Amino acid sequence: MTVASKETLGFQAEVKQLLQLMIHSLYSNKEIFLRELISNASDASDKLRFEGIEHPDWYGDDPDLKIKVSFDKTARTVTISDNGIGMSRDEVISNLGTIARSGTKEFFSKLSGDQQKDAALIGQFGVGFYSAFIVADRITVETRRAGLPATDGVRWESDGSGEFTVESIDRLQRGTSITMHLREGEDDFLSTHKLKSIIRKYSDHISLPIQMNKEEWDADKSEHVIKDELESINQSSALWARAKSEITEEQYDEFYKHLSHDYEGPLCYSLNRVEGRSEFTQLLYVPARAPFDLWDRNKRGGIKLYVKRVFIMDDAEQLMPMYLRFVTGVIDSTDLPLNVSREILQESRDVKIIRESSTKRVLSMLEDLANSDDELKKEKYRTFWTQFGQVLKEGIGEDQPNQERILKLLRFASTHTDSADQTVSLAEYVSRMKEGQDKVYYVTGDTFNAAKNSPHLEIFRKKGVEVLLLSDRVDEWMLSFFTEFDGKQMTSVAKGGLDLGSLSDEKEKKDHEETEKNFKDLLDRMKLALEDKVKDVRVTFRLTDSPACLVSDENELSGNLLRMLKAAGQQAPDTKPILEINPEHPLLLKLKSDNQHFDEWTRVLFDQALLAEGGQLNDPAAYVKRINQLLLS
């Protein structure tokens, strides 16, 4: 197929929207465009280094990868050039005309129209190439993909208002040149000093040289003149390969932003060189906020793999367990082969060692925050937990060898604070346990309120025994992987017979036996009335205010888990709950002595117990009808 030499195409609707937003909301931080373009140029060089392993001829007579920044005062342009992988015509059209990225839909749905809030969101989404339009009213991109002939060059041009043009050109050198025609009033950028200082501020960590023409004072002309000779502006060594003492906080931060496309700095980081059986460097960051696509299993980011400084792949998922997928960073291995593939990674012994070591590093970083007395670190751990706690919980099932360590990092809502904030650790719970208490009690619910108001908690509140309130979707699943903490059994308050052990005294126990005998008759009749609904009806002493509640048998799935399974379209076993009644409640006392409408009352009690624990009625209309009949009787 022959392509028309010059064609005009429209931007994808989202690009137009993004451009509008960006120009208005990021103006106060406009110099970031340079960081974004240099970051892209660096990625393009990484890609060439990788693809060049198989195609060494692509380097031709231009083997030293570098980035050049220049400006032209007369034409009022700034140009950033690289000799990286470049783009073909098709790549130009899709890369610079659309946004093909996971999380795009979520991003657009979160925009509020409020400039400040949206600016933060855009930053988080990643501003990228299009940020150049903040300072430019026209952009010209000239590029040629490595490996293609000089006649396959492409020129892309746009004023950012809705359309762009693409045409074929001859281009001798491979790689990409981006020329920004500056808007009125942006002449500040036409200065060596200004550009140098922006590069040093944001892009010092870039591992290839970023070069500019030297500028020198010419005594004869009495002015600064620009020479042909080039100089490097940055240190141009991989950040993780530098001595720790030479890396500043800002450089760690900027490198993180380059890796993660986050506009905020990380929560914490850790740089280590591991020597011994396996040799590698790991620079790992925990972000301060969850990305749009945390729950998307195909999300980008994660760990970049390098072998002896050569970039190999993005998102090397073998290097970090799934439950730590929020960690961003670089692993640079000395032992892996350069032509390593994802398949090889899966089986490599070196990769296993790296993964185990990285996992331990991340857990240590988190422990350092979680166990610190420093207010700032404590606050950071709270932030971490709010953003990533639910993901970390997956580790309880996924990473048995580190389960003990992860358990100590868990934080829960609890009746101690009665707040939805998850701040209580298991160790804290244990330290507050009552004299004679030998179990860790918890309740699960669909929502925090369902858990907090569960009738099962009544006796615990009365006796002042703390109960953990669990309402994250992952909780039930997680609980199936650990049965005790610090030798204390994890015990659901909604399962099995309530055994408060030595928390009840002898007299209480005697009274209970007596009551149970007294109610035997009533229980039998209720059981008959609810034959198809329940497994058993029994007396309970766990309730103080509610007339009845449902519990499941010790070895059966809880009502909450059954509902979750059904909601997820999964096969749920057909189990019946146990109805427990409060022998002191007036409704039960009435039922005991009054035979009128016995079956209706019993059904209503059952339905109410189901509603109270967050369940749904099978036949809500029948329930309403029954209540109305009873109200009238």
Ligand SMILES: Nc1ncnc2c1ncn2[C@@H]1O[C@H](COP(=O)(O)OP(=O)(O)OP(=O)(O)O)[C@@H](O)[C@H]1O
């Ligand atoms: N200098 C370049 N050389 C080769 N390809 C490039 C270059 N600059 C951009 N691209 C291509 O254009 C795509 C879009 O760039 P853009 O900056 O908008 O997004 P991104 O780099 O993928 O993510 P972010 O927006 O977070 O920077 C890149 O993914 C890359 O494929």
